[in-house]
Amino acid sequence: VVVRTGAQRLAGACSLVLLLGLGSLLLAGCGDGGDEAALPRDTFEANLQDREGLTATQAGCVAGYVYEAYPDDAIRTLDEDGLSALPSPLWSEYGHAMVGCVLGDELGVDVSPPDGEG
Amino acid sequence: MLRADVVRLVRTQAVAFVAVVLVLIAVDRTSQAAVVLGIALFVLQATALSASFRGVVVRVVHVVAHGVGLVLTWVLLAPLYLLVLTPLTLVFRALGVSTMRIGRTGATTWLDRSGARSRPGSGFADERRAALRDRGPRRWGAPQVVRTVAAVLLVEVLVVGGIWAFRDRTTPEPELGGTSSLGALDSPALTGQDWVPDAAAEAGAVATGGTYTPFTGYSLRDHEGEHVNVRDRVRRSYEPEVPPGVEPLDVWFFGGSTMFGFDLQRDQHTIASEVVRLAEEDGIYLRARNYGAPGYVNFQESVLLAQLVAAGERPELAVFYDGLNDVSLQLLNRIGHFDPPGEPSQLSVDVVRGAVADVLPVSDQPPAPLVASESAGGLQQVADVVDDVTSVYGQGVELSEAMGQHGGFPVAHFWQPDLYSKSPLDPGEEQLLEPLALDLPRYQAMSALSLRIREALPASTVDLSGSLDDVDGPVLADTVHINEVGARAVAEAMYAELRPQLLELAGSSSP
Numbered sequence: 001v002v003v004r005t006g007a008q009r010l011a012g013a014c015s016l017v018l019l020l021g022l023g024s025l026l027l028a029g030c031g032d033g034g035d036e037a038a039l040p041r042d043t044f045e046a047n048l049q050d051r052e053g054l055t056a057t058q059a060g061c062v063a064g065y066v067y068e069a070y071p072d073d074a075i076r077t078l079d080e081d082g083l084s085a086l087p088s089p090l091w092s093e094y095g096h097a098m099v100g101c102v103l104g105d106e107l108g109v110d111v112s113p114p115d116g117e118g
Numbered sequence: 119m120l121r122a123d124v125v126r127l128v129r130t131q132a133v134a135f136v137a138v139v140l141v142l143i144a145v146d147r148t149s150q151a152a153v154v155l156g157i158a159l160f161v162l163q164a165t166a167l168s169a170s171f172r173g174v175v176v177r178v179v180h181v182v183a184h185g186v187g188l189v190l191t192w193v194l195l196a197p198l199y200l201l202v203l204t205p206l207t208l209v210f211r212a213l214g215v216s217t218m219r220i221g222r223t224g225a226t227t228w229l230d231r232s233g234a235r236s237r238p239g240s241g242f243a244d245e246r247r248a249a250l251r252d253r254g255p256r257r258w259g260a261p262q263v264v265r266t267v268a269a270v271l272l273v274e275v276l277v278v279g280g281i282w283a284f285r286d287r288t289t290p291e292p293e294l295g296g297t298s299s300l301g302a303l304d305s306p307a308l309t310g311q312d313w314v315p316d317a318a319a320e321a322g323a324v325a326t327g328g329t330y331t332p333f334t335g336y337s338l339r340d341h342e343g344e345h346v347n348v349r350d351r352v353r354r355s356y357e358p359e360v361p362p363g364v365e366p367l368d369v370w371f372f373g374g375s376t377m378f379g380f381d382l383q384r385d386q387h388t389i390a391s392e393v394v395r396l397a398e399e400d401g402i403y404l405r406a407r408n409y410g411a412p413g414y415v416n417f418q419e420s421v422l423l424a425q426l427v428a429a430g431e432r433p434e435l436a437v438f439y440d441g442l443n444d445v446s447l448q449l450l451n452r453i454g455h456f457d458p459p460g461e462p463s464q465l466s467v468d469v470v471r472g473a474v475a476d477v478l479p480v481s482d483q484p485p486a487p488l489v490a491s492e493s494a495g496g497l498q499q500v501a502d503v504v505d506d507v508t509s510v511y512g513q514g515v516e517l518s519e520a521m522g523q524h525g526g527f528p529v530a531h532f533w534q535p536d537l538y539s540k541s542p543l544d545p546g547e548e549q550l551l552e553p554l555a556l557d558l559p560r561y562q563a564m565s566a567l568s569l570r571i572r573e574a575l576p577a578s579t580v581d582l583s584g585s586l587d588d589v590d591g592p593v594l595a596d597t598v599h600i601n602e603v604g605a606r607a608v609a610e611a612m613y614a615e616l617r618p619q620l621l622e623l624a625g626s627s628s629p
Contacts, residue, residue: 052496069555083454084468091454093555098453098497099567100560106500107566111559 038072044079054102061101062094064113069093127172128165132158208269301553302381302595306546307604317345317382324348325380325412334422335464338378338411345384353378355406356391358398366403367623368432369393372419372518373439376534377410379605381595387602389439392609393616400617402624407433415447416440416514416531417462420521427521434527434623437616438518439608440511441534441583442598445571448506452497458487459495460506462513500570508574515576528619531579532612536598538568539583546592554597585611 041063048059066075070090077085083094100111135158142151164171302308303318320343331337338348347354360366371377371390379388390408397404409422419438447465450456457463464470467484475482493502515531522529537543537550538561551561572581585608586593586600593604600608 053498083450084456084472091450095449095453096555096560096564099449100563102497103500103503103567104559104563107563107570109559109563109566111563114557 039076039079041067044075047079052098058101061104061111061113062097065097065101066094068114124166124172127175128162131162131165131175135162212267302599305550305592305595306544307592307595307601308382313345313384314382317384320344320346321380321382328412330470333425334414334418335470336411336413336466347385351409351411353388353390353408353410354385355388355408356386356394357405358394358403360403364403366405367434367620368407369404369435369437369620370407370409370423370426370433371437371439372414372423373410373534374414374443375410375412376442376598376600377408377439378412379408379410380412381599383600383602383605387605389605389609389612392606393437393613396609396613397617397620400621402620404620410439413443413465415443415462415464416511417517418464420514420517423518423521427525432525432527435616435619436518436522436527436529437612438515438529438531439534439612440514440531442536444511445507445568448503448510449497452495452503452506455484455495457484458491459493459502460491460509461488462510500567503567504570504574507571508576511579512576515578519578528623530616530619531576532615533572533575533579533581533583534598535583535586535608536568537594537596538565539572540586540594541584542587543594544592547594550594550596580612580615582608582611 044066045056045059045063048054048062049056052059054062066078070078070093074086074090078094083091086094097113100109101113104111135154139151139154139158142148142154161175165175303314308314320341323343324338324341324346327339327341328336329339337351338353340350341348358366369390371393375381377389379385379390383389385391388408388410390406390410394404394406409419414422416438419440423436443465447463448459450465451459451461451463454468456468471484472482474480497503518529518531537547537554537556540547551557556564568583572583575581586604589603589607591603593600593607595601
């Protein structure tokens with residue numbers, strides 16, 4: 001018969017919680033709430049068209065800048081929660097892209113993102 | 119019937135699962151919580167019914183417990199060893215104290231097992247340092263004491279410094295500057311001037327020391343410094359030596375951070391100070407009140423003027439200096455949907471709204487439009503943006519002019535230069551474009567939009583956007599903030615417009 005002290009039992013319980021917590025974190029990373037997972041670019045562009053009334057060309061142009069400059073989690077935040085959810089130092093990239101890509105033709109400027117898409 | 123130890127194991131597992139599920143729900147991971155709940159049901163049943171599964175669980179828990187214990191030992195004991203035990207040992211050595219030594223008289227708290235070094239009954243071995251028995255306390259000279267103290271300090275500095283360095287790497291402090299973009303203080307326009315670091319720290323303290331204020335949204339609080347001073351929401355300006363019998367003209371300056379002189383001008387070299395200095399050269403003596411505040415747009419400034427007039431205050435002249443903040447606000451409302459476009463608002467309204475919603479049962483979403491509009495609200499056409507900016511700016515101009523008529527003083531409005539209007543850019547300003555997310559096409563688009571807006575400004579507004587074009591060297595530290603050379607150039611252009619009116623107000627005749 002193995003006699004376990006109170007401390008050993010406590011350590012065992014803590015370890016169980018830790019084990020389950022780690023497992024849950026792994027699950028969270030793989031689940032639908034995983035912030036690190038990249039948002040497919042076509043989804044971002046489609047949402048831009050729906051939400052902002054952009055043409056496919058304009059959305060592709062904006063996405064070109066956004067996917068060049070922003071980390072995956074920032075792109076997802078921008079798509080799901082809007083510009084105000086991003087830290088303000090990141091606003092310029094998207095804001096200037098919107099002005100250039102949406103108003104560029106009317107302003108007489110040919111704006112295209114670095115990779116030439118859009 | 120389950121055995122007691124099985125019941126205990128199942129109960130422990132159940133508590134652990136419930137804790138994890140609750141945590142997941144609390145962090146809005148409901149789908150993961152559901153998955154964990156499913157796993158919990160399986161594991162709990164398997165544990166209750168299968169002895170081999172219980173064995174696996176116990177073994178896994180044992181391995182993890184061992185690992186956790188090992189990590190905790192290092193995490194908890196390493197700092198204790200380095201921060202407490204090592205310095206204490208060194209100090210004891212310096213003082214000639216050894217807790218392991220048996221004293222000359224034999225008085226000690228250790229149990230004497232000499233002659234029989236058998237395994238003690240307790241878990242501790244007899245580790246007395248018998249070799250020291252006959253030696254008296256070591257008498258250290260000054261060099262040993264100095265070395266020991268130095269060693270203690272070195273250990274502490276290394277350990278504490280290491281912790282700080284780690285903390286700095288993991289949680290970087292935000293740059294304490296004024297209100298410019300990050301890196302503006304390192305721009306060519308501000309480098310090479312030894313007062314900049316101190317003035318920047320003062321400007322940063324002023325900016326972060328501001329407070330929420332009803333109606334205007336934000337106000338500066340008093341600040342005393344070497345380069346930056348604020349009292350009663352007014353930044354200190356240059357004060358001319360006024361001849362006896364002459365009453366200086368009260369001129370109030372309104373604007374955003376550029377009028378205040380953020381990033382960066384010293385008190386005596388802001389646009390307001392330079393206008394006072396230029397007037398002095400003409401024999402016109404001004405008493406300036408610089409109400410510039412970071413983030414202010416024209417409508418906020420006009421409300422502030424209205425508050426002052428309502429309080430019975432009167433200037434001889436009110437001067438407004440605006441531009442980029444007003445454009446940025448309306449663009450953000452079109453692009454970021456912070457507020458209904460084409461309405462008076464304020465920068466950072468989203469932050470204020472969110473903060474209020476955190477503590478009060480109110481929404482953090484923008485209100486419906488004040489005036490019903492058929493506009494879709496997003497960024498669609500240049501004309502929408504131009505109209506948003508100029509109509510709201512026009513409302514502010516109208517409000518301030520009404521205050522002027524009511525109070526019997528003239529009002530002057532100026533539109534500021536910025537990175538989009540200055541031509542040509544100095545090489546030291548061109549290098550600002552990339553960090554500001556402005557490749558050439560987007561810069562050209564922003565410049566074209568800026569021009570379209572300036573062309574539609576109210577007729578009474580004087581466009582100073584060309585006032586920096588002929589200045590040598592870089593003057594812009596970011597999109598709109600300027601150095602003292604730039605402030606002087608803007609002041610010269612502004613004063614040229616104000617001079618006839620000031621001469622008339624002063625009752626002087628033009629030389």
